[in-house]
Amino acid sequence: MNKQILEYPLFALGFRAFFALAGLFALILIALWSSIYKGVIITDNYYPVVYWHAHEMLLGYSMAVIAGFLLTAVKNWTSIQTLQGNKLFGLCLLWVYGRIVPFYSELIPDELIALVDFSFLPILAYFIAQPIIKSGNLKNLFFIVLLLVMAFGNACIHAEILGFYEGSAELGLDLVVAIIVMIILIIAGRVFPFFTERGLSGVMAIRNPVLDQLAVAASILTFILLIFNVNGLILTIAAFVAVAANVFRVAGWYERRVWYVPLLWVLYLGYGWIIVGFVFVGLASLGIVPASVATHAFTVGGIGVLTLGMMARVSLGHTGRAMKASNTIALAFVLINFAALFRVLIPALMPAWYSHFLVVSVYCWLAAFSLFVYVYTPVLSSLRIDGKEG
Secondary structure, X not given: OOOOOOOOHHHOOHHHXXXXXXXXXXXXXXXXXXXXXXXXXXXXXXXXXXXXXXHHHHHHHHHHHHHHHHHHHHHHHHOOOOOOHHHHHHHHHHHHHHHHHHHHOOOOOHHHXXXXXXXXXXXXXXXXXXXXXXXXXXXXXXXHHHHHHHHHHHHHHHHHHOOOOOOHHHHHHHHHHHHHHHHHHHHHHHHHHHHHHHHOOOOOOOOOHHHHHHHHHHHHHHHHHHHOOXXXXXXXXXXXXXXXXXXXHHHHHOOHHHHHOHHHHHHHHHHHHHHHHHHHHHHHHOOOOOHHHHHHHHHHHHHHHHHHHHHXXXXXXXXXXXXXXXXXXHHHHHHHHHHHHHHHHHHHHOXXXXXXXXXXXXXXXXXXXXXXHHHHHHHHOOOOOOOOOO
């Protein structure tokens, strides 16, 4: 029987299913983590609690957004259809299983739990590599390399939990954060100038390949030093070079009118949080602030804000809708930035009130993604309004 079992718009293209999953699990994962953190819920889990939270937000939520984006972008780059229908449903189901099976650690062998979670990234890389290679679009194969490096980072996390290597989980988490930020910086160089020009009439964004390369290279160097635990003045210098290079890079694309367009200012603020992350890396290296402040600037700020903004924009563009955020989604963009503000900057200034600010951050995050799910579930699950496929 050749007919697709799942002929729903939700499985017509990668961004639809994975963005819907990302929005839903952004709510579930944070609500559950908050309850566990407060002691309201006690669960048996394959992961230690701190590792579970970090793993799920990075290799669960963030990876769903990246998967949806790449499966959609690769179709545009190669003009070859990527996963849809039954195969896309199967990949989504594998991702969902990776989120669920750790809670059945008393019933399922740890090795099987690790295998279910680990297998997602290599399989995603395989399906993305196929159209890239077939089309000869080899310049984009480095995304496959980045996915496989993330898979290695995930393997490091599981290696410690399974008792193979002590201390490898921290290495794996640091590596995954670094790769996600690198993907963001690379994609930003491709789409920020274009989005700015499309969103603002009469604007010509300045593209500077030298600055692009310097910003990415300085960021990579900073993360390498972090991963190898090189602290002190060397790391501080590298971090502030990354700050300067990324500031000058963004300055070439920036136009003050972006503040009138929510779909633009949310992306620039997200990039700004990544720059703030590098600032805090430099300060943490000198012992001025805790290293966790930098980590959450990259994750809650950079990754959280940018992924929400990109999902909102991509979903509109690829369903044939006007590139204009509703007031509801503009409010969601404000709330996600408040979530970062109360998780990163304000606790750094007033650490004694950390637990109170954490609660505010959680509620802002949940409110932001509740609005996203409410507005975008109908968008992602219905046919394109222009009658085209996808």
